[in-house]
Amino acid sequence: MGRVFLHSRFFAVLGGVILLFCVSFSYPQLYRVAWIALGVMVIIALIDFALLRFEVSNVSMSRQVQDKLSLGDKQYIHYTLHHKNRRNLLGQFYDELPPQLQYRSHLTTLQLSNEQEETQYQFILRPVDRGRYDFGDMHLLLRLGFPGLIQYKVTTRAAQTVEVYPSIIQMKHYELMVFAQTAHKLGIRPVRAIGENDEFELIREYVSGDNIKSINWKATSRNNVLMVNQFQNSRSQHVYFLVDKGRAMKMPFDGLSLLDHAINSTLVLSNIVLRKYDKAGLITFAEQIDSSIKADNQSNQLYTISKHLFDQKTTFKEPNYPALLNTINGSIKQRSIFFLYTNFEHVQDLKRQLPYILTINRRHLLVVIFFENTIFETMLEEDAKTVKQIYEDTIVRRSRMEKQLIQKELRTLGVEVILTTPEKLSIDTINMYLKIKAKRMK
Numbered sequence: 001m002g003r004v005f006l007h008s009r010f011f012a013v014l015g016g017v018i019l020l021f022c023v024s025f026s027y028p029q030l031y032r033v034a035w036i037a038l039g040v041m042v043i044i045a046l047i048d049f050a051l052l053r054f055e056v057s058n059v060s061m062s063r064q065v066q067d068k069l070s071l072g073d074k075q076y077i078h079y080t081l082h083h084k085n086r087r088n089l090l091g092q093f094y095d096e097l098p099p100q101l102q103y104r105s106h107l108t109t110l111q112l113s114n115e116q117e118e119t120q121y122q123f124i125l126r127p128v129d130r131g132r133y134d135f136g137d138m139h140l141l142l143r144l145g146f147p148g149l150i151q152y153k154v155t156t157r158a159a160q161t162v163e164v165y166p167s168i169i170q171m172k173h174y175e176l177m178v179f180a181q182t183a184h185k186l187g188i189r190p191v192r193a194i195g196e197n198d199e200f201e202l203i204r205e206y207v208s209g210d211n212i213k214s215i216n217w218k219a220t221s222r223n224n225v226l227m228v229n230q231f232q233n234s235r236s237q238h239v240y241f242l243v244d245k246g247r248a249m250k251m252p253f254d255g256l257s258l259l260d261h262a263i264n265s266t267l268v269l270s271n272i273v274l275r276k277y278d279k280a281g282l283i284t285f286a287e288q289i290d291s292s293i294k295a296d297n298q299s300n301q302l303y304t305i306s307k308h309l310f311d312q313k314t315t316f317k318e319p320n321y322p323a324l325l326n327t328i329n330g331s332i333k334q335r336s337i338f339f340l341y342t343n344f345e346h347v348q349d350l351k352r353q354l355p356y357i358l359t360i361n362r363r364h365l366l367v368v369i370f371f372e373n374t375i376f377e378t379m380l381e382e383d384a385k386t387v388k389q390i391y392e393d394t395i396v397r398r399s400r401m402e403k404q405l406i407q408k409e410l411r412t413l414g415v416e417v418i419l420t421t422p423e424k425l426s427i428d429t430i431n432m433y434l435k436i437k438a439k440r441m442k
Contacts, residue, residue, distance in 0.1 A: 003152060003153045004049065004150060004151070004152055005141065005151040005153060006149070006150065006151070007143055007148055007149055007151050009147070009149055010045065010149040013041055013149065017034060017037050017038050020033065020034040020037055045147075045149045045150060048144060048147050048150045049152075051087070051144060052142065052144055052150055052151075052152050055085045055086070055087060055089060055142070055144070056089075056152045058084040058085060059081065059082070059089075059112070059140065059142065059154050060081075060083075060154075060156065061079065061080070061081050061082070061138045061140060061154070061156040061158070062080045062082070062156075062158075063077060063079055063095065063138060063160065064077070064080070065077045065078075065135070065160070067162055067163065068162065068163055068164075068165050069125075069127050069133070069162055069163070069164045069165070070127075070165065070166075070167040070168045070169040071127060071128070071129075071130055071164055071165065071166055071167050071256070071260060071263070071264060072126065072128060072167055072170075072254075072255070072256050072260065072261075074125075075124070075125060075126070075127075076122045076123065076124060076125075077122065077123045077125060079093070079095070079120065079121045079122065079123070080118060081110070081112065081118065081119040081140070082117065082118055083112045083117060083118070083119065086114055087114055088111065088112065088114055088145045089111070089112040089145070090110075090112075090142070090143055090145055090148065091109070091110050091111075091112060091140050091141055091143070092107055092108065092110070092140070092141045093109075093121065093138070093139070093140050094107050094138070094139045094141075095135070095136075095139075096135065096136025096137050096138070096139075097125075097136075100129045100131070100133055101127065112142070127164040128255040128260070130164050130165065130166065130260070130310055130311060131163070131310075132164075133161065133163070134159070135158065135162070136158070136159060137159065138155070138156045138158050139153060139156075140153070140155075140156075141153050165310055166263045166264050166266070166267040166306060166309045167264040167267065170268055170426065171267050171268045174268045174271075174272065174426055174427075174430060175268075175271055175272065178272055178275075178430060178434075202230050203216055203227050203228070203229055204228060205225055205226065205227060206225075206226035210228050211228075214228045214230070215227070215228050216228060216229050236279055236297065237278045237279070237336070238281065238295040238334055238335075238337065239273045239278050239279065239280050239295065239337045239338075239433070240280075240283060240295055240332070240336055240337070240338050240339070241266045241269070241270065241280070241281070241282050241283070241338075241339050241341070242283050242324065242338055242339065242340040242341065242342075243259070243263065243266060243284045243309075243312070243341050244262075244285065244286070244319045244341060244342035244343070245259055245284055245312060245313070245315055246314070246315065246317060246318055246319035247314065247315065247316045247317060247318070248319075248344070248345065248349070249262065249314050249341075249342070249343055250316070251343065251371075253371075253374065253422045254423070256422070257314060258343055258371055259312065259313075259314045262341035263312060264425075264426070265341070265425045265426045266282065266309060266339075266341065267302075267305065268429075268430070269339065269426070269429050270282075270301075270305050271302055272433065273433065274297055274301060276437065278297065278437075279296050279297045280296070280297070280301060280302075280305065281293050281294055281295030281296070281332075282305050282308055282309070283324065284309075284312055285319060285324050285327075286314075286315040286317055286319055286320065287315065287317040287318070287319070287320050288323060289323055289324065289327050291308040291312070292327060292331065294331070295332075295336065319342070321356035322356060324356065324360075325356045325359055328363075328364070332364075335363065335364055335365070337364065337365045337367070337433075338364050338365065338366045338367065339367045339369060339429060339433075340357075340366060340368050340369060341369050342368065342369070342370055343370045344403075344406050345399070345403075347402055347405055347409070350410070354413075357410075357415060358415070361413075361415050365416070366416065367417070367418060367432055367436075368410055368417050368418070369417075369418040369420070369425070369428075369429060370406070370419060371419075371420065371421065371422060372400075372403060372419060373399060374421050374423075404419075406419075407419045416432065416436075418432055
C-alpha cells in the first residue's frame with residue numbers, strides 16, 4: 001500500500017463530508033445524510049482503487065538517451081510510456097535526472113488515452129559540465145479521470161550512466177562546413193594554396209576556380225561531366241593543441257567556462273586536422289603537465305584525444321609555462337604547428353610568459369588564442385550617465401585596450417594571434433589552420 005496516494009480531490013470530498021457533520025449539530029436531520037455520504041465516498045474510493053490497480057498493471061516506461069552527450073549543445077531525452085488501459089488515465093511523470101543538470105522539479109502532466117497503446121514525451125537538456133551523469137528511476141503517478149480520488153505510483157528501475165564529452169555535435173557540424181563547397185557562406189574562408197600539391201587524392205567534379213590543367217579527360221568522357229584530379233600535400237604536418245587550464249580559463253561564458261570552449265574547439269579542429277591528413281596531438285597543463293599525446297593520424301587518434309579531454313578541469317593556479325617548454329623540447333623534435341588556448345587579461349600577464357612563448361615560436365609555428373570579454377562589449381553599448389557607469393565604462397575601455405595591446409605585441413614579435421569571442425572560436429581557429437595549410441607556413 002506504500003505506492004498508493006490520496007489525491008487532493010479525495011481531501012476536497014472528505015472536507016465536504018466533515019462540513020456536513022458539523023452542520024448536523026444545528027440540523028440533526030443531516031446527521032444520517034452525512035453518514036451516508038461518508039459511506040458512499042468510501043465505497044467509491046475502494047472501487048476507484050480497484051479499477052486503478054487493474055489499469056496500472058499494464059503501464060510501463062522506457063527512456064532513450066545517448067550514451068555520449070555533447071557539452072554545451074541542446075539534446076533530447078525521449079520517453080515512451082507503454083499502456084493498454086481501457087479507461088483514460090491522468091498522470092504526473094517524474095524522472096530522477098542527474099544533479100549536474102540542476103532541474104529541481106522535472107514534473108510533467110500527461111494523459112494516457114485508452115485509444116492509444118503508446119505515449120511519447122521528450123525533454124530538452126543542455127549539459128554544461130563534462131563527466132559522468134547518473135540517471136535514476138522513473139516515476140509515474142496515475143489516477144482515473146473520474147472519480148480520481150486515488151493515485152497509484154508506478155516506478156520503473158532505470159538507473160543509467162551517460163558520459164558528457166566535448167561537443168561531438170559541433171565537431172561534425174564544422175566538419176561538414178569545412179568540406180562542403182558552400183563553406184564560404186558559413187564563415188569558412190577557403191584560401192587557395194600557393195603552388196601545386198603533389199600527391200593524388202581523388203577524382204571529383206569540376207567547380208568554379210579549379211585549375212583547368214587538372215582536368216581528367218578520361219573521367220570526363222566516361223561521366224559526361226567535367227572531372228578533375230585533386231591532389232594533396234604529401235608532407236603530413238604535426239599539429240599540437242596546447243590547452244591552458246589555469247585560473248584565467250575559469251571565466252564563464254554562456255554557461256560554459258573558457259576551458260570548455262577551448263576543449264570543444266580542440267576536438268573540432270583535431271577532427272579537421274586528421275581529415276586533412278595531418279597529425280594531431282594534445283598537451284594540457286596548469287601548474288603541471290596533465291596530458292601529453294604525441295601527434296599521430298592513426299584511426300583511433302581522435303578517440304584518444306576526446307578521452308583525454310573528457311575530464312579536464314580548471315585550477316586556481318598560474319599555468320606553468322616553463323614545464324610546458326621543457327615538455328615540448330624533450331618530446332617534440334620535429335618542427336610543428338601549435339595552437340595555444342589561453343587567456344590574457346592584462347599586458348603584465350603576457351610579459352610573465354612572453355620569454356617561453358617566443359622560445360616556442362622560434363622552434364615551431366605558434367598560434368596564440370585568447371578571448372575577448374563579451375560582457376564588457378555589451379556594457380559599452382549603454383550610455384554612461386551616472387558616476388558609477390562612467391567608472392565602469394572607463395574600466396571596460398581600458399580592458400579592451402589591453403587586449404588589443406597584447407594582440408599587437410605578439411604580432412610585432414612574429415607570433416600568430418587569434419583574439420576572438422568564445423562563440424566564434426571554432427570558426428576563427430579553423431580559418432587560421434586553413435590559412436597555414438594554404439600558405440604552407442612552417
